[in-house]
Amino acid sequence: MPLIASADAARVNRRRGSAADGVSFWHTLYLGTTRYNMAPDTPDPAPDALFPMAFLVEQDPGTTASAHYHQQDQFQLVVGGRATLGLHDVRPVTVHFTGAHTAYGPIRASQDEGVWYFTLRNGFDPGARFMTIPENRVALRAIPGRGHRESVAGPLPPATAPTETLLGPDPDGMTAWRYRLAPGATASGPDPANGKGQYWVVTEGSLTRDGETLPPMSCAFVFPDDAPFAAIAGADGSELIAMQFPRRE
Template sequence: MPVLAPGDAAQATRRPIVSNGVAAHLTTFIGSNRYMASEAPPPGPEAVYPMAFLVEQPAGSVVDSHFHEANQFQLVVAGHGTLGAHAVQPIAVHYSNAYSAYGPITAGEDGLQYLTLRNGYDRGARYLPAAREELRGVRRRFRAAVADAGPPGEAPEQATTEVLLAQAPDGLGARRHRLPPGAALQGPDPADGDGQFWVVTAGALRAADGATLPALSCAFVGPEEAPFAVTAGKAGLEVVVMQYPRWRDHVAAG
């Protein structure tokens, strides 16, 4: 079954954190992380393990360049700033393979808020240049992309789809769907990739089991699942669907 994470329920986990010297806030939606750990032992790098949390980075702060042990999407949902050389604002999507450094992330005058979304467990950021030695001997395929779809809008009269990251042969891709009230949407076949995250950026999403996800909620669909079928709520729906690539080069290399 898909993992559903309503944003209003996740707010109970919001807490202050300090990472790389930056004081921020983190809200956990799905999975455990270094700031909200589970009692269960962490899964291995080959396991599909969804992680989703919201980072609220304060105005003017800078998170240094770093990398992670898992493939990752980031979706900017509020504020402005830069990611490396790219200006980002809602709704910008960024993807980076495991062991592929990116950044720095600089928050603008109104701060920067972004969802971090992974399909495998990660122990936390490895900052450069201190962690550069960890990249030695790791066969990695660097891939990073930023697409800016513009801010959420009012519900359209007809369903529209916007390609943010064109789907690659390995399944990696991202699209934004905008639906009028009551319209139906079926996502891509999860078997084409290595898991999907669906993030509601406006309106509401109704799942087949009747569960409703309001704005700033997310769902994870595993690669073994059937295509995710949803309908738009009374105010319509805007949702960003992000799919991970099938292969994990960092696991094979290990």
């Protein structure tokens, strides 16, 4: 059964945070858990377990998040402000995918606005491994069979089609799409069995699902064995970004 996180419900989780590299931000948890809200001595979920993690980062203006990597595949969706992400200029709406153990960044937030982005994972990650720390660089090089995997789409122009593919589709199922729905139209997503979980984020307008209204900045996680995601656009229509993780053995 999909996990649904309304932006209105998630707002109570907004907390001030800072990373090990000193960058400061606001952190809003949507799904799962992170090291910013885990109770002391709570064991980490297994790295290979299907464990959705979704949170919104509002990175402070003028700050730089150092280049780093994670142990999990990850989508980031830029929904506010401006930044450079590595060599890429990013602003709403930009979709960024990095494979597990792929170093990326730095993320340099604009001086005037900062930058807002969703971080979306299908497995638990204990935190960033910063490339400024020699031990992390050594550990990354020692991982067998690793390769650099990174894809970016955006900043996106205004939508001109009801559905468009933004990233992929890759042979292992990694794909991202954009949907533009007229008022009252039904969103019907692709088969989740083709990947290892999907995130859906409302970037404009609203959705109604099972009687619940999902305003902008709401999200849902669809498990691989769920039925295709379906929801109805609100009175002003809706724009959605759907992101599907690659299958992993």
